[in-house]
Amino acid sequence: MQKGKNREELLNEDLISYNPKKWNINIPFKDYNLRVEDIVPALSGSIGKISLVAAFAVAWAEGLNITDASFVAENVRLEIIVASLFAIVFCSIFNPYAGPPGTLAPLIPIVPLMASMGVHPFILGILIGVFGLIISYFKHFKTLIEINGSGTKAGIILLFGLLGIISCIDNLKKWTDDVSTDVLFALILLSGIIIYIILNRAGARWLIIPACAVSAIALAALYGNFPKFETPIGLPVINPGEWWNKKWGIGWGINLNNFAKAFPFAMLAVVMWPLDALAVKTLQESNYPREASNAVFDMNSTYAVVSLRNIVGAILGGAQTAAIWRSFMIPLATVKRPIGGSAFLLGIVGVAFGLLGFPIDAAVFPPLLWLVLLFGVYIPLMEVGLNMIKTHSSAQTAAICFVAGVAINPVLGWAVSLLIENFGIVRDSANQRVLTFKERLITVFLSSAAIAALIFLHIL
Numbered sequence: 001m002q003k004g005k006n007r008e009e010l011l012n013e014d015l016i017s018y019n020p021k022k023w024n025i026n027i028p029f030k031d032y033n034l035r036v037e038d039i040v041p042a043l044s045g046s047i048g049k050i051s052l053v054a055a056f057a058v059a060w061a062e063g064l065n066i067t068d069a070s071f072v073a074e075n076v077r078l079e080i081i082v083a084s085l086f087a088i089v090f091c092s093i094f095n096p097y098a099g100p101p102g103t104l105a106p107l108i109p110i111v112p113l114m115a116s117m118g119v120h121p122f123i124l125g126i127l128i129g130v131f132g133l134i135i136s137y138f139k140h141f142k143t144l145i146e147i148n149g150s151g152t153k154a155g156i157i158l159l160f161g162l163l164g165i166i167s168c169i170d171n172l173k174k175w176t177d178d179v180s181t182d183v184l185f186a187l188i189l190l191s192g193i194i195i196y197i198i199l200n201r202a203g204a205r206w207l208i209i210p211a212c213a214v215s216a217i218a219l220a221a222l223y224g225n226f227p228k229f230e231t232p233i234g235l236p237v238i239n240p241g242e243w244w245n246k247k248w249g250i251g252w253g254i255n256l257n258n259f260a261k262a263f264p265f266a267m268l269a270v271v272m273w274p275l276d277a278l279a280v281k282t283l284q285e286s287n288y289p290r291e292a293s294n295a296v297f298d299m300n301s302t303y304a305v306v307s308l309r310n311i312v313g314a315i316l317g318g319a320q321t322a323a324i325w326r327s328f329m330i331p332l333a334t335v336k337r338p339i340g341g342s343a344f345l346l347g348i349v350g351v352a353f354g355l356l357g358f359p360i361d362a363a364v365f366p367p368l369l370w371l372v373l374l375f376g377v378y379i380p381l382m383e384v385g386l387n388m389i390k391t392h393s394s395a396q397t398a399a400i401c402f403v404a405g406v407a408i409n410p411v412l413g414w415a416v417s418l419l420i421e422n423f424g425i426v427r428d429s430a431n432q433r434v435l436t437f438k439e440r441l442i443t444v445f446l447s448s449a450a451i452a453a454l455i456f457l458h459i460l
Contacts, residue, residue, distance in 0.1 A: 011037065011336045015292035018338040020096040022301075026340060032096060034341035040206070041332040042345035045102070046080070046353050048209045048327025050363035051372045052103035053079040057319040058364075059108055063115025068247050070231075072364055075247075075319045077354045078236040082313060084350030087325075087343045090305045096340035099280070099297035101309035102325025105377045106276060107269055109163030110410055117457060119261050120253035122244060125314025127259065127266035128321060132307030135270065141299045145274045147439050147446075149421040151394035153275050155401025156414050157385035160272075162402075163410075164378030168370045175366040181223045188367050191215040192375040206331030209376040216367040227365035231357035243317020264411040264453040267446065269321055271414065273303055277324045279384055283333040295338040297329070327376070397421045415450040418443055 014033050020026040028034055057075040060066070087100040114124070135141055169189075176185035195211045220226070237243065244252050277299065284296045302324055309322045325346075332342050353359040363369065389395050397417050405413025420426050422435055422443045435443065 008336075011035070012289050012292070015288050015295040015336060015338055018292065018295045018340075020340055022097055023095050026093055026096055028092065028341060028344050032338060032340040034344065035337070037335045037337050038342040038345050040335050041328045041330075041337065041342045042349045044206060044209055044331045045100070045325055045328025045346050046084075046349045046359075047213055047363065048372070048376065049080055049083060049102060049325065049350065050076055050353060050360055051209070051213075051369050052105050052108070052327070052377070053318075053320045054360075054364040054369055055105075055108050055373055056103065056111065056321070058369075059111035060115065060121060060319045063112045064248070064250060066247070066249065068249075071247050073231045073357075073360050074237055075317070076360045076364065077231070077234075077357070078238070078243075078316060079313065079318045079320050080350050080360070081236050081354035082316065082318065083309070083322075083325075084347040084354065086305065086309050086312075086347075087350065088347030092340050092344035092347065095301055095305070096338070096343065097294070097298040098301040098305045099277075099329050099339060100325040100343050100346060101302075101306040101322040102328060104269060104272060104276065104321040104323035105326070105373070106157070106160035106164070106272055106381060107321050108373070109160060109167050110265070113409070114265055117261060118258070119265055120250065120258040121248070121319060122314050123253055123258045124262040124266055124269075125310050125318070125321065127262050128269050129307045129309075129311035129314065131266055131270045132273070132303050132310065136300045136304035136307060139300050141274045141303055143439065143442060144271055145278065147422060147435070147443050148271065148275060148418065149394070149397070150388045150390055151397025151421050151426070152401060152414065152417045154385045154388035154394060155398035155417050156272070156405070156410070157275065157381055157388065158398060159402050159405040159410055159413060161378050161381035161385055162406075164381065165374060168374040168378060172367065172370040172374075175370070179223070179225055181225075184219065184223050184225075184367075187219050188216055188371055191219060192371050196375045196379065204334075205380075206334040208380075209327055209372050212371045212375050213363075213368050216371040217362070217365065220365070220367045225367070227362045227368075229358045229361045231361050233355060233357050236354065238316060240315055240317055248317065260453065260456055264450050264457070267450055267453075268411050268414060271446070273306065273323055274299065276326070277302070280324060280326060280329045280333065283330060287333045287336055292338075297324070297339060393421075393426045396426045400426075409454060411450050412454055415447040419447045 020031045053076045054072055057072040061071050091098050091100045173185055192212055199205055199207050288295055306322045328346055389398055397420055401413040401417035404416050
């Protein structure tokens with residue numbers, strides 16, 4: 001520690017002086033510092049990542065009736081190692097202004113719907129990546145944020161949050177019923193509630209994921225239930241043909257019908273990206289010194305990397321949809337660190353977890369998986385959605401989005417609420433947004449394209 005400076009001053013100095021090269025080679029310790037605080041987001045992000053990818057893999061496996069016993073664990077191994085390598089190469093070496101590509105957790109609850117409608121995960125991943133690259137190239141992510149008003153944002157976030165909560169509770173209850181310990185269900189939920197309240201009051205929300213993980217394993221152990229450590233040390237399966245033809249068992253699915261089925265959900269996923277990232281960006285801006293603008297992640301660079309990550313993951317056979325790595329970025333903002341050094345450690349920890357195998361078995365243990373998702377992802381998502389409702393009109397728009405999404409389809413809920421809010425159908429004269437011609441054009445295009453795609457799917 002430099003003489004005369006306390007820890008807080010050193011951390012702020014690192015943030016203010018953060019100035020690595022963009023899209024060029026950066027070297028740890030030379031172009032940016034590493035400090036002991038960097039291990040906190042690296043560990044939290046690795047634990048959260050494994051749990052979220054496992055939830056995606058479980059949802060697709062159930063939706064498509066995949067019977068391969070190794071599918072979930074091997075898919076998690078593949079995804080965590082690919083994501084970790086992306087974090088090292090892109091977010092710590094070539095562009096330390098980009099947030100690492102993680103997992104779009106809000107999309108997990110609608111995987112069963114996508115599977116039932118015949119959405120092919122390979123086509124979905126490719127479309128999301130292509131859409132994202134186009135929007136990143138033209139720097140339109142800011143526009144996507146602006147055209148989705150508070151009511152639309154609140155409605156879709158509340159919808160995904162509620163679907164996620166219901167899914168987690170149902171799956172946790174199913175597991176406790178299977179092991180014949182009803183009281184364990186109540187104890188695990190109660191522990192999550194207590195952890196959530198205590199850490200919120202202490203201002204340590206970034207500890208929720210690891211705390212829920214430890215609590216779930218400890219309580220399950222009291223009743224004689226332990227993770228089954230069956231995944232051996234090893235490399236991931238990186239043969240795309242083996243993944244899609246054997247493990248998924250659905251082939252590549254390259255035809256017009258599959259592109260049509262995936263189109264509206266790919267649109268919704270890309271629209272969710274900037275909404276998903278807003279809370280992270282706000283947290284960084286509020287925790288970092290005003291002069292530390294370089295330490296706040298760059299939206300377009302981040303989603304260019306995320307888009308590429310989706311394409312690579314889809315080709316290799318991955319089950320997840322990528323987004324900003326929230327379980328890494330939130331603790332990163334909390335401990336006041338820039339991206340570069342922490343992303344470097346994140347990549348090392350993630351690769352180690354993937355190669356070792358046993359951290360994957362721990363993370364897919366049902367009580368840990370569903371408790372982490374419930375209190376680490378979906379309840380905070382509901383909280384964000386509720387906080388976005390500021391006016392009577394935004395509450396009405398959110399309600400319309402929510403009801404249409406639950407009753408018919410989440411894509412329809414989003415498209416209808418977007419039209420209603422941006423064209424003043426639900427009016428609030430004191431807070432009415434004034435759209436530019438370009439924003440109105442984009443609103444009409446996105447809404448009509450989504451609705452037309454859903455009608456086409458219904459006809460199919």
